[in-house]
Amino acid sequence: AQSVxxxxxxxxxxxxxxxxxxxxxxxxxxxxxxxxxQYPNQGLQLLLKYTxxxxxxxxxxxxxxxxxxSETSFHxxxxxxxxxxxxEYFCAVSDSGYSTLTFGKGTMLLVSP
Amino acid sequence: EADIYQTPRYLVIGTxxxxxxxxxxxMGHDKMYWYQQDPGMELHLIHYSYGVxxxxxxxxxxxxxxxxxxxxxxxxxxxxxxxxxxxxxxxASSEPGAGANVLTFxxxxxxxxx
Numbered sequence: 001a002q003s004v005x006x007x008x009x010x011x012x013x014x015x016x017x018x019x020x021x022x023x024x025x026x027x028x029x030x031x032x033x034x035x036x037x038q039y040p041n042q043g044l045q046l047l048l049k050y051t052x053x054x055x056x057x058x059x060x061x062x063x064x065x066x067x068x069x070s071e072t073s074f075h076x077x078x079x080x081x082x083x084x085x086x087x088e089y090f091c092a093v094s095d096s097g098y099s100t101l102t103f104g105k106g107t108m109l110l111v112s113p
Numbered sequence: 114e115a116d117i118y119q120t121p122r123y124l125v126i127g128t129x130x131x132x133x134x135x136x137x138x139x140m141g142h143d144k145m146y147w148y149q150q151d152p153g154m155e156l157h158l159i160h161y162s163y164g165v166x167x168x169x170x171x172x173x174x175x176x177x178x179x180x181x182x183x184x185x186x187x188x189x190x191x192x193x194x195x196x197x198x199x200x201x202x203x204x205a206s207s208e209p210g211a212g213a214n215v216l217t218f219x220x221x222x223x224x225x226x227x
Binding site for chain 1: 117119136146153154155156161164171172203204214215216218219220221
């Protein structure tokens with residue numbers, strides 16, 4: 001069985017500061033890993049995905065994530081936060097490209113001026 | 114521009130009423146899903162479908178039912194709504210094959226049962 005743990009239900013940063021959202025996973029097989037973002041009153045959108053190619057994955061809006069097998073982590077980063085990045089971010093794992101996703105509880109990113 | 118549409122976006126209804134949440138997608142995706150989302154909780158998969166006439170229960174037990182008569186349409190029904198059904202329901206679809214876990218989500222239907 002797979003699981004995802006997102007550390008911190010809320011993360012606050014100032015505009016221009018580094019964004020770091022943490023995700024640790026548990027999987028019995030090499031995982032497929034995803035970050036989704038949910039803006040207020042909208043559905044989730046795919047930010048980026050890791051599917052056993054390069055360990056550093058670049059996504060939309062300047063976000064990237066690094067797969068670290070030894071730490072079972074897939075943390076999401078962005079060098080400089082914008083006000084428009086304020087949203088809820090969900091990490092997800094699956095055990096193949098065909099199976100359903102297991103989501104974490106989400107981390108709300110708050111960006112202050 | 115949304116390719117997957119959910120109606121209603123918001124619904125407040127009394128206990129015991131029957132409700133249907135509609136979900137339609139224009140991408141021709143075979144696989145469709147319903148997730149339940151509550152604040153501070155994981156998204157829980159409650160139903161999914163591989164295609165027409167296929168429906169499966171997800172990880173979280175739900176009193177709702179679904180049907181898949183047409184590829185583009187995947188409605189969710191609650192025969193008798195209860196306050197415990199108050200939640201946000203997200204519909205999603207995915208491409209076939211190895212892209213099956215790259216999901217496109219609708220904007221959600223927020224249900225409140227009084």
